[in-house]
Amino acid sequence: MPPISNPSIIFNELPKGEPTLETLKIDESAQIDLEEELKENEIILKLVCVSLDPYMRGRMREEHIKSYSPAFPLNKPIGGHGVAKVIKSKSSRYEEGVHIYGVLPYTTYIRRMAPTEQEDAQNAKFFGGPALKILKNEENLSWSTYIGAAGMPGKTAYMAWKEYSPVQGHIGQAKVAYISAGSGPVGSLAIQMAKKDGYKVIASAGSDKKIQFCKDIGADVVFNYKTDNPDEIFAKEAPEGIDVNWVNVGGKAFETELAHSASHGRVIVCGWISAYNGKSDGITNLFQIVAKRLHVNGFIVGDLEPKYGSEFYSTVPKALASGEVKFSEVKYDGLDKIPQAFIDLLAGKQGGGDGLGKVVIEIK
Amino acid sequence: MPPISNPSIIFNELPKGEPTLETLKIDESAQIDLEEELKENEIILKLVCVSLDPYMRGRMREEHIKSYSPAFPLNKPIGGHGVAKVIKSKSSRYEEGVHIYGVLPYTTYIRRMAPTEQEDAQNAKFFGGPALKILKNEENLSWSTYIGAAGMPGKTAYMAWKEYSPVQGHIGQAKVAYISAGSGPVGSLAIQMAKKDGYKVIASAGSDKKIQFCKDIGADVVFNYKTDNPDEIFAKEAPEGIDVNWVNVGGKAFETELAHSASHGRVIVCGWISAYNGKSDGITNLFQIVAKRLHVNGFIVGDLEPKYGSEFYSTVPKALASGEVKFSEVKYDGLDKIPQAFIDLLAGKQGGGDGLGKVVIEIK
Structure with a gap:
């Protein structure tokens, strides 16, 4: 040949x-x-x-x-x-x-x-x-x-949720999680992790089909980030604030998310898609990190893989095969x-x- | 009477x-x-x-x-x-x-x-x-x-340094700390905590007298935030990045600090003085939180007092009385x-x- x-x-x-x-x-x-x-x-x-x-x-x-x-x-x-x-x-x-x-x-x-x-x-x-x-x-x-779901994006959701969502400090009880880009490969796993841990899950997505998918996998409230007003939705659906904010998108919406963070909230910064093409909005209310005593963690999945890798491979592929995780x-x-x-x-x-x-x- | x-x-x-x-x-x-x-x-x-x-x-x-x-x-x-x-x-x-x-x-x-x-x-x-x-x-x-120093500001520095400065994760070795408002009651204690833990300490202050005080209490490099260029100073003095960034001031300078953060850096957000009078600059490079895998923690000293209160009162007043801490x-x-x-x-x-x-x- x-x-x-x-x-x-x-x-x-x-x-x-x-x-x-x-x-x-x-x-x-x-x-x-x-x-x-x-x-x-x-x-x-x-x-x-x-x-x-x-x-x-x-x-x-x-x-x-x-x-x-x-x-x-x-x-x-x-x-x-x-x-x-x-x-x-x-x-x-x-x-x-x-x-x-x-x-x-x-x-x-x-x-x-x-x-x-x-x-x-x-x-x-x-x-x-x-x-x-x-x-x-x-x-x-x-x-x-x-x-x-059984590779890098699934690991990203699984490992960072396990590592960074638990309540830190002595005050507060986890209640509400917000996940942007909820229909994506990371967001959809994060929604399912949050539901499994008993959170009320608010998600956002950019089309009716994506919104429906977020609901199908368990999100309680899903809004369209292109047409809905997140400020109103958080005020209504998370009156005591967002306990875990899973950030995929960032950008100006992050200001609204900070304003609605609960005291002792955890912010898991997984991505900042809004800036990937070069545009980057200025965030003007970072003092909320002090005022709300927030714990903000950025990560790369490789950092967490030594800790969670074998647990991931021994559980997630099975859950995907059985349909338990979608x-x-x-x-x-x-x-x-x-x-x-x-x-x-x-x-x-x-x-x-x-x-x-x-x-x-x-x-x- | x-x-x-x-x-x-x-x-x-x-x-x-x-x-x-x-x-x-x-x-x-x-x-x-x-x-x-x-x-x-x-x-x-x-x-x-x-x-x-x-x-x-x-x-x-x-x-x-x-x-x-x-x-x-x-x-x-x-x-x-x-x-x-x-x-x-x-x-x-x-x-x-x-x-x-x-x-x-x-x-x-x-x-x-x-x-x-x-x-x-x-x-x-x-x-x-x-x-x-x-x-x-x-x-x-x-x-x-x-x-x-033996009250709220001292506790703020002591407790948050103890809680949030240690290296998290498996990569990285603590080397450089940056402390803004280094001559203030919180900053000056933070400088001394960092020095005790073996850091190279970069501090900033707003006058010659304040700069001299930062040096007197142990800071290795001190610049005047009104006249010096922090970008150049960090590039020269922290070529591998800032491992612990103690934020008292925030504002536009925070962008430069983020840009010079080390991978796995810890950002201790103690205050955001730049916004206390209502002005608040937009921070446009928060994607660095992901890129640098930063751990950013806001806190109120009361949150940490149950954990560190008795340790503080049994050690810090003595160290102040002996002159060990200035x-x-x-x-x-x-x-x-x-x-x-x-x-x-x-x-x-x-x-x-x-x-x-x-x-x-x-x-x-």
Whole structure:
């Protein structure tokens, strides 16, 4: 068999504000020879599905600007969380046919050395597991679930809720949680975590379909952030204040949320989508952090994975398989759909319209 | 002896922005008869010294606006932390001659019932001690110390530093602390707490005299927030970021502080002086809370007093008496000085000029 095409998605152009079809491009120029003899410990992976997540917008920046995740280099393949299948292997740890989960380049075939023990130890220290985690999938979930509800977004909701929602201090009883972007892959899990802990859950979303989904998974009150007045809704539905504010969106709405925070409230800052395209509203009432004695925690899921990783994998996939925990996906077919899918994602229009759920790119 | 004058400081006029000489007024119209027979459990206190603190500006608002401390009613005496002497007593718990510390009305003589056990229990629940705490003062400190370094401001620094400065999570090693308003009664204690814990301490203050004081008590780097560029100073002095940011001032400077926060930094929000007179700058980079995985905690000292109260009183007065912990006071003589002293305090001009230290009003 001669070398075959090995398409990848490259970072083509720095976006100014919202990404366009020029931001990411498919590059089909590279080739790979799948017949070539592998070296000892080498493996070839083939992508099964990859994730698109809002945080990736932050990686599309000039390389000299520091942030928590490295900038994507221009004209090189982007990467992110994905599931791949080991299709060739000279590693005893990764047998042909197994599926792995990890941070992967978005290149159809990936020829690389199996991770060393050192690499795994380093990864475990920061992310609680090996660099390429073998998925046993005893629950027979679709592979895409492992980049969504059973992957990074699910972990984000599960671990941060466990770590940062409990009442701190000696005053106060948890009653009301507010979750913005409630229909998203993180928000929808956060809603279900909050309900399980007995909270009255207020959520927000941007369309009737998304609002209905939030209700279907248990939210008590759901409003449309585009048309409803959150100030009135919080005053009516949380007269004693919001005890846990799960922030996905931030922006000017955060001022209203602070104004309605309960004393000793916890603010879990998971994202600040409103600023990902560069716009950023000024928040003028941060004195409320003192006045309300708030506990505000930002986090990256990897920080919490050493503490909660095995608990997560031993409970969440089962709960997803049984239907106890609900989730929603929007699937795109093929790497070439990524440029448009990423635009859709940041615009909240998954699937090109009023889509709903975790964006998943499947690669046949 | 006929009834005598019982001067008090009343809340005379709602301030618009900065307080003026019309905001607070001395009222000498009331009288008290010190010869009158007391009822069972009644006591008469005479003020020895009272405190003026920036948070009191927040109480000078319209009564219908809720906040963490109640609004001062117009035309009634204001109140705050003070030390008083029991000059008459029919209470077995408060003998004549003892000194007490508590939240008192700023009225020269206070005739009241001794606190009931219920009142004390309620107070202990929220503030860790009785409503009127008897000061044994075995260290023979000046009474004014008990409203400053050995009182509410000292507790604020001591307790919040203990509670919120320790490293959370698995990454990071504490190295640099930044303390704004470093020469103030809270900031100066915070500087000394940070130094004791081995931090490199960067502080800011508004005059040469205040800067020198910060250095004298151990700060490694001190800049003038009115003339220096904090962005350059943090870049040079904290190239790996600020691990603990003790916020007294807030405002636009907070953006620069966020930009220079270290990963896993702790932000202790003790005050937001920049907004006390009503102005409030918008903070546009709160996404840094996620990017830097920050832990931001607001608090009121009473929240922490049940946990740290007895530790504080058993260690801090001793350390103040021995000179191990340093502090500075600006004394005003007489209740009638309060209207001007409060203006000076909010302008950072204690004593009418380049004053420095805890504002104390002594009443002869």
